[in-house]
Amino acid sequence: xxxxxxxxxxxxxxxxxxxxxxxxxxxxxxxxxxxxxxxxxxxxxxxxxxxxxxxxxxxxxxxxxxxxxxxxxxxxxxxxxxxxxxxxxxxxxxxxxxxxxxxxxxxxxxxxxxxxxxxxxxxxxxxxxxxxxxxxxxxxxxxxxxxxxxxxxxxxxxxxxxxxxxxxxxxxxxxxxxxxxxxxxxxxxxxxxxxxxxxxxxxxxxxx
Numbered sequence: 001x002x003x004x005x006x007x008x009x010x011x012x013x014x015x016x017x018x019x020x021x022x023x024x025x026x027x028x029x030x031x032x033x034x035x036x037x038x039x040x041x042x043x044x045x046x047x048x049x050x051x052x053x054x055x056x057x058x059x060x061x062x063x064x065x066x067x068x069x070x071x072x073x074x075x076x077x078x079x080x081x082x083x084x085x086x087x088x089x090x091x092x093x094x095x096x097x098x099x100x101x102x103x104x105x106x107x108x109x110x111x112x113x114x115x116x117x118x119x120x121x122x123x124x125x126x127x128x129x130x131x132x133x134x135x136x137x138x139x140x141x142x143x144x145x146x147x148x149x150x151x152x153x154x155x156x157x158x159x160x161x162x163x164x165x166x167x168x169x170x171x172x173x174x175x176x177x178x179x180x181x182x183x184x185x186x187x188x189x190x191x192x193x194x195x196x197x198x199x200x201x202x203x204x205x206x207x208x
Contacts, residue, residue, distance in 0.1 A: 007025045007030075008023070008024050008053065008059045009022070009035075009052065010052045010089065013048055021038060021048050021079055022081060022088075024063045035130055044078050046080070052085075055099075066081070070083060102152045121199075123153050126198060126201045126205065127201075131149060131150065132150045132193065134165075134192065136190060144175075148165070148168055165190075168187065169187040169191065173185065
């Protein structure tokens with residue numbers, strides 16, 4: 001009998017530290033939609049950031065099991081819990097066949113992609129959240145409309161594919177400038193948020 005895989009996830013409240021939203025999704029596309037909805041629209045008066053998600057064959061049963069074994073930690077009849085997030089993450093890891101979120105970093109020894117050469121700045125430290133849209137800095141100059149969606153501190157999404165921000169900067173810049181021979185790109189110089197490049201925001205915050 002073939003096992004049907006699904007996803008269980010944890011989100012943490014932006015409004016009230018310690019409150020977690022636990023849920024399930026049939027696939028990554030649906031998970032992305034849930035993350036976006038929890039971040040933008042909220043749930044039970046709280047807005048949430050993604051924290052952890054895993055693939056497991058027990059995903060449908062687990063949500064009900066949570067309501068039973070963590071009933072004393074559950075907030076009324078909701079999918080909200082007051083539990084230490086690291087302890088719950090460890091439980092998820094025991095059930096996991098694969099970690100879905102955050103995306104595991106690819107080792108430099110197993111990729112030919114160019115590494116980021118600038119000091120690493122976490123986008124979360126710049127006030128950038130899951131689902132925020134980052135316009136390509138050369139859109140107007142090049143007559144294009146390229147936009148990346150922030151997924152986490154390591155990954156942005158463009159046209160359904162996930163990239164390190166510097167790798168996406170290189171791809172888009174080369175599309176706009178096919179003659180370029182440049183190899184090294186700092187993605188924070190090539191994407192903007194609220195009208196400023198990420199590098200500018202980092203400098204203003206004293207992170208560069």
